[in-house]
Amino acid sequence: MTTPEIDPLAIRRVLDGRWSAVRDEVRAQLGQQRLLPDPDLTTEQHRDRVAHGMRLIAESGRPRTGFDAARGGRGDVGAVVTGFQMLGYGDLSLLVKAGVQWGLFGGAVQALGTERHHARHLERIITGELPxxxxxxxxxxxxxxxxxxxxxxxxxxxxxxxxxxxxxxxxxxxxxxxxxxxxxxxxxxxxxxxxxxxxxxxxxxxxxxxxxxxxxxxxxxxxxxxxxxxxxxxxxxxxxxxxxxxxxxxxxxxxxxxxxxxxxxxxxxxxxxFTMLGTLVRGRISVAGGAGAATQKALAIAVRYGDLRRQFTDPTSGEEVVLLDYLVHQRKLLPALATTYAMQFAQEDLVGRMHALQAPGGERDEAGQRELETRAAGIKAIATWHATATIQTCREACGGAGYLAENQLPQLKADTDVFTTFEGDNTVLLQLVAKTLLSDHAHRVGRLDPLRKAGFAAGLAADTVAERTGLRTLLSRGDLRERAHQRRLFRAREEHLLAGAARRMRRALAPGADRFAVFNGAQDHLLQAARAHVDRVVLDASAEAVERVEDPAVRELLDRLCSLHALSRLEAERAWYVEHGYLTAARTKVLVAAVNALCAEVRPHARALVDGFGIPEPWLAAPMLGVDAEAQRRGDARADDLAAVG
Amino acid sequence: MTTPEIDPLAIRRVLDGRWSAVRDEVRAQLGQQRLLPDPDLTTEQHRDRVAHGMRLIAESGRPRTGFDAARGGRGDVGAVVTGFQMLGYGDLSLLVKAGVQWGLFGGAVQALGTERHHARHLERIITGELPxxxxxxxxxxxxxxxxxxxxxxxxxxxxxxxxxxxxxxxxxxxxxxxxxxxxxxxxxxxxxxxxxxxxxxxxxxxxxxxxxxxxxxxxxxxxxxxxxxxxxxxxxxxxxxxxxxxxxxxxxxxxxxxxxxxxxxxxxxxxxxFTMLGTLVRGRISVAGGAGAATQKALAIAVRYGDLRRQFTDPTSGEEVVLLDYLVHQRKLLPALATTYAMQFAQEDLVGRMHALQAPGGERDEAGQRELETRAAGIKAIATWHATATIQTCREACGGAGYLAENQLPQLKADTDVFTTFEGDNTVLLQLVAKTLLSDHAHRVGRLDPLRKAGFAAGLAADTVAERTGLRTLLSRGDLRERAHQRRLFRAREEHLLAGAARRMRRALAPGADRFAVFNGAQDHLLQAARAHVDRVVLDASAEAVERVEDPAVRELLDRLCSLHALSRLEAERAWYVEHGYLTAARTKVLVAAVNALCAEVRPHARALVDGFGIPEPWLAAPMLGVDAEAQRRGDARADDLAAVG
Structure with a gap:
């Protein structure tokens, strides 16, 4: 490896981003409380414990910052959502309960109510007196x-x-x-x-x-x-x-x-x-963030374990091999890690956009709000599916140890499982994304002059003609590790799927058409188009974040990681690219080899990359990692419970 | 739909197969006890409940049938494993505990011990007196x-x-x-x-x-x-x-x-x-069976819910649409249901092979035992991954209701999760399969005369030549819905991957080669080859089982289901088929359309197909299905607990 060893703190500074102060605040405050779920608690005991955590959060004053100046806050929506996401490293029950109280309930009173409701209720909502x-x-x-x-x-x-x-x-x-x-x-x-x-x-x-x-x-x-x-x-x-x-x-x-x-x-x-529902956007962004935090934590645990655990002997050296040195183990964890970074950059971008629109003095921008809602819906769906799949993989990558509650992965899996269907079922959310994209598409096409419009439509319909265009030739040749080329491939898929979906939907509007049958038959196509759109949005946000990194060594590493994300997505969709003439069969073999090569390049930095998440050590307690923090945690949990009950 | 309505009992007769008597016995006996896990129990209470279930099983005398005549049994290995699988419809903890006592512990004493151990311990193991x-x-x-x-x-x-x-x-x-x-x-x-x-x-x-x-x-x-x-x-x-x-x-x-x-x-x-380890084969087969039962139960619950639950309105009829009428919902559940049937047929075939080898008077056949071990390893891996993925999908397909313990899916998910890594980690098992296949392959190649051997090796190496052979042309043309054609496609993939893997492995044996590096670099290739082998074995077993069905209407339905399984597997691997010249891009589009069409054809029979599993109704209790069996179950659970404690 030519890449030098990277300081996890330098990575963390990049990841922490704009709201790094609130991240450090949560780390310092809740990291000490060690608010981890305890698998031995009964339902009532767990509820008590979370109620105790709610009081700690209320005392921190953090929920107030998200409300407006009249309530003593500063409308710092970005900080509130970021602080919320950080709870995902601890007990996800606390994250969800806080989200219900201050995000959904408080947020609805704030956004759907008027001064009479604000004056009467918000203060007691903020302090938690009115659950x-x-x-x-x-x-x-x-x-x-x-x-x-x-x-x-x-x-x-x-x-x-x-x-x-x-x-x-x-x-x-x-x-x-x-x-x-x-x-x-x-x-x-x-x-x-x-x-x-x-x-x-x-x-x-x-x-x-x-x-x-x-x-x-x-x-x-x-x-x-x-x-x-x-x-x-x-x-x-x-x-x-x-x-x-x-x-x-x-x-x-x-x-x-x-x-x-x-x-x-x-x-x-x-x-x-739908305007009223628009107030839900913050909830969706928060769920995506929480899913991201849980995914990061699962990867932190599984990568550390994979970097420690040995099994089977290298016939040459006679030594047992560390799991993470096996290609198949890298294949399980490293592309998922790369995508987790990409999702984190996309999340930071999303929170920034929300903040710009919703913070006091923000632009009141209906088109911006609509775009934000579409992005939030799409990123929520992809982030939560990614969480479910990745946490599952992490559990399996830790074998029997990963099945024990003491090593935390079962709780992460069980807690996040509902994220794919609450705050909007993912399938329904992607349909929403597809609908918006289609209507934007129709709008774009509609604005073209009649002559160009005809040409445009003809171009779309004549798939075989398009297959001979220069674009495809170009795309089937460029350097797969070049970012611009990766972005072109993502965009080509998005545009192609969208145009095709638009064509199918137009049939639904033809007189006498069975609209349900046409829509239903095209449903998988619509979902693919939405997915391709979100993939493109995530890659763009990720690419831009990597470009902004100042430290050259960190930038180089994150650049490779971004390529690993992009190429593993392309690999997953390679059937589509070949079927539609964007990649040749020979090129997809190169693609698979490139993913393997990137796994090998990223592998020496795997530990630094998960340390870069900056998850407080007490929250990573797992006996299988040799940290005998279990006893410590239990002791602490008891102390906390007493405090909660007493 | 031209296919008439099918009686679930007619389907069940096919699925129940050779050991239908033991299936009915378990249904009759344990179905009445309603030994379902109760999510509100503490760990100790749950252990008590399972201990109670163990006594019931011991009293039934069923474990004895698997031991030999000297122990009062009849060495009916097939019946024992089938009875064990049936427990997968109830509490999987009971299934695993029974497997430990009578399968692993009792099985090891029987298989690794000699008369002095048998005489001294087996009786008390069978009765459960010696846990x-x-x-x-x-x-x-x-x-x-x-x-x-x-x-x-x-x-x-x-x-x-x-x-x-x-x-x-x-x-x-x-x-x-x-x-x-x-x-x-x-x-x-x-x-x-x-x-x-x-x-x-x-x-x-x-x-x-x-x-x-x-x-x-x-x-x-x-x-x-x-x-x-x-x-x-x-x-x-x-x-x-x-x-x-x-x-x-x-x-x-x-x-x-x-x-x-x-x-x-x-x-x-x-x-x-490895001879000693060979005794583990029964455990792996049993885990595959248990995974199958749990998958069937999850599908029975999710398909019933999807057939009941309505959401969103059809603009034409003005009525809310049943979830299972949506293509994307069919896509989630029906190919998984088809594969579950295929796995069940493969499991029945596997149990039959084990029975033939291990039952008293069975052929003592070393090659047969070796093949059985390879099949068991491969089917265990594929069946348990299929269980994990399918139960996850079923949970999501039921939304928030699927997240509630009362609807049973969370327990099914959590209980089966470890199946992918216990009794052999799936990744390691598939490597084992690959190794056996490679050594068999080398053996086959080695037996050819030198001239043919050279030609064979050359043929394998000259990939581009092979791409122009008649086989590929044939494969890229045939009717995708024809069983023989499906089987040819599966076999072509298996053979191609295996030959390629063999080529790569030969490099590892070259003088001076870094054996670990060569092996590691080829690991994903080896796993693909093993997977392709198991896929072919499963399809063959399934195809043969369907051919044997006597009732023409049931046969036609199961034939379509088998095609849905085969084509959805081909769809999942279509990138590979295109990359290697076995399918054209145009053909894979036909493939995707065929899967959609088969979903539509199978959909009207979805309920009959899950009813065909013959899962006792009390074990399907889920309030979201409108069956208010929860209270009933709870009442019963209390009675059982009292019995267990008293």
Missing amino acids: GCFAMTETGHGSDVQHLRTTATYDPDTREFVVHTPDAAARKDYIGNAARDGRVAVVFAQLVTRGESHGVHALLVPIRDASGAALPGVTISDCGRKAGLNGVDNGRLVFDSVRVPRENLLDRYGDVAEDGTYSSPIDNPTRRF | GCFAMTETGHGSDVQHLRTTATYDPDTREFVVHTPDAAARKDYIGNAARDGRVAVVFAQLVTRGESHGVHALLVPIRDASGAALPGVTISDCGRKAGLNGVDNGRLVFDSVRVPRENLLDRYGDVAEDGTYSSPIDNPTRRF
Whole structure:
């Protein structure tokens, strides 16, 4: 290897990025508390422990920074989301519970409510005195939230809304903070006034009294044990004609006057609904971040183990070989590590974009918001699938030791498993991405003059003609390790898939077409197009981040890592590239060899790369790594529990 | 759809196969007990519950049938393994604990011991009175068991073996039945006598007295909480010069005379070692079967849910669409279902082969045993990876409901997760398969006359020449839905990869070659070759099973399912087929379309296909399916617990 040894701290400075201060703050504060999940706790004990962690976070004052100046904060959205992501190195139950309280519940009151709600509730939400729920999902409707069935019917006589669960499928389900701690819920319901429905709106509905007992008309039940995240009290809410004052409607995007007249600043009900949903973007970005942190931690554990554990003897040296010196072991962990870096750069870019749009004085930019939502949806899907697959691989790469709770991988796997389907099911999110891309595409095509438009469409349709264009020849030749070439290949796939999907969708709009059948038949194509788009976005963000690195040795290493990410993605999609004439069969063999070569080049730096995540050592406690931190952790856990209970 | 509705019972008759009687027996007996894992149990409670299940199994007399006539059995190996697989529909902890007691522990005493051990111990092993462990794996050596470090040193003065753990890495680890219940362990150790080591042998070592206390010199600890299988008490054993009588050596393949003279019917120590390991084959086959049962159950739950759950509205009909009518949902579940059927047919074939070799009066056939071991290793690897991937997909396909313990998928996922790395790490197993295939290949090549041999080698080397042969032209044209054509494609891949791997390996034997480097660089190639071999074996077994089906309607359906399996495997490997000239890019597009078409054809029968597994209804209890069997199950669980404790 010509690359010199790299200082993990130099890598960490690059990864920590713009909000490095908050990262260090969380490391210093929570790293000492060692808020790790303890697999031996019962559900109730785990909930107690997480409640204790919530108090520590509230005391840190960090949640406040995300709210506006009127609440003593500075609207530092980027810092809040970054701090949240850092919790992913500790107990993911705490991350999710904090996300429910300050992100979803607090965020909804802030974004959907108006001054009357802010003044009355935000302070107690920030301090945690008012624990709340975000009650959107119903048993029968999780992805299709536009068709929720809970109703909020206005009664002008009493100036109240009557919140009601009409049937079993309308039961609010999987609601975080509901089973035990929540006092109030932001309930999403079909707003009905004067006999007319105006679509889904959100209202504040008290669910428990000060003693913790359910209020009259509210039936609360517990979702019970889950695969993971058992420190979060997910529950179910059923409302039997529960009355709340008119003022409880979060009325920023829709209000009902005392006489029952409905009004909204947004006329189109669908647009109104999606504007309200837009406030969810922060949740999705946070989940992507949390998934990233968990992935990093799993890799830190598995790479350290692979760098330590020996098995089978090298016939030449007679010594047992370190696992990470085997090509197949490198193949399991190193491309995943490279992609984890790429996702982290994409995440940092995403948080920066959100911050620019949402922080005080940020640009109010509808197109920007729309693009942010698309990126957030896409990155959330890819980041969480990557987490699930990578943590699984890490578990397997550690064999039996990886199956023991004491080595933390089982908890990471179980906790993150739901990330692929909550805050938007990944498949549905990618469909959303595809739809936006298609409508943008149609818009672009529509703006061309009629002559060019015809030519453009013809060009798209004539696939065989396109196959002979210079672009493909160029792409089938360039240097695979050149960044610009990698980016061209990613972009070519994105554009090709999108154009093809657009063509298929146009058929759905033809008169007499069975729209569902056309859409359904093209579904896998749409998902591929969305995936290709996100891949391109991630590679672009990653490439740009690497270019900005100042330290030349670090830059060189991260550049190789970025190539390993890009080429392993190309390798995974190589059937497509060959099928569509962008790569020859001979070139894809070169591609596979290049991935192997990059694995060998990155391997000596694997440990530095995982150390670069800067995960506090106590959070990496795993007896299989020879660190006998288990006993220490247990001791500490007991102390914490006492503090929590006492 | 032209295919008529199919009776699930007709499908079940096909799947139940040769040992249908034992399947029905387990259904009738354990289905009533509802021995499902209860996610709310503590580790100790779960262990109690499983211990109770063990008593029920012992009372059924089923374990006895696998032992020979002298023990009152009938050596019905096939029936025992089939009965074991059925436990995979219930609590997998029970399956594993039963496997440890009667398969690994009892099996080792039977296969490695001689009459003196059989007469003394087998009866109490069969009845469960003597709970035991199979103590092979050490903390430092799990895959490379030839290099275990525990020693058994013969002391001619006292005519005892001294069993000793020389260092921390030699600690016996992950040992089932060790943490709580085991009284005796079959300990694998380096046998040393007269100052000479004779490799790994197995001895019976008592570890606990009648009161359950560890015996002097034996230190037992608990592996604690695991990702799953928490009803199994995995533990660690450390021996401090523990003395056992000479007679405790399981001496079928190696004995030490009173004076310390070593003797063995097998001279070559490596061959001796692998002959002893050959007794593990039943364990691997059983794990593959258990993985299959768990996969079937997960699919039964997810397919029923997908056939019930509606989300989003069809713009034409205005009705909400059933999930399983979406192409992407079909894509998630139906190819996995098809492969699950194929694996079940391959498993039935494998059990039949084992039965033929191992049942009393079976052919003693060394080549057959070797082939069985290779098949078992390969099928175990592919079946358990398929289980992990499919159960994960099933969880995601059920969204938030799939994350709740009450719907059983989390437990299935967590319990089966270790299957990919226990009873042989899958990656290591596939390497074993590759090595055997290569040595068989070398043998075949070696037997050719010199002239043909040269021609054969030249043909292999001249890849570009081969690309123009008639075979490839033929393969790139045939009907993808024709079984013979599918089988030719599978076989072509197997042979091509194997020949290429053989070529690379020959380089490793060249003088001066860095053998490790050559082997390591070719590792991914070897694994692909092994995978291709197993894929071919599975397809062959599946194709032959389908051909034997008598009911024409069932045969037609299973034939399509077999095509869906074959084509989705080809689709997954299509990059390889295009790269090597077996399929054109245009053909692979046809392939993808054919998989979609088969999904649509199979979809109306999805429910019948999962019902065909014949999983007892109480074991499919999942509130999300509208069956409110949860309460019922809980009530029953309590009753069982009382029985277990009382």
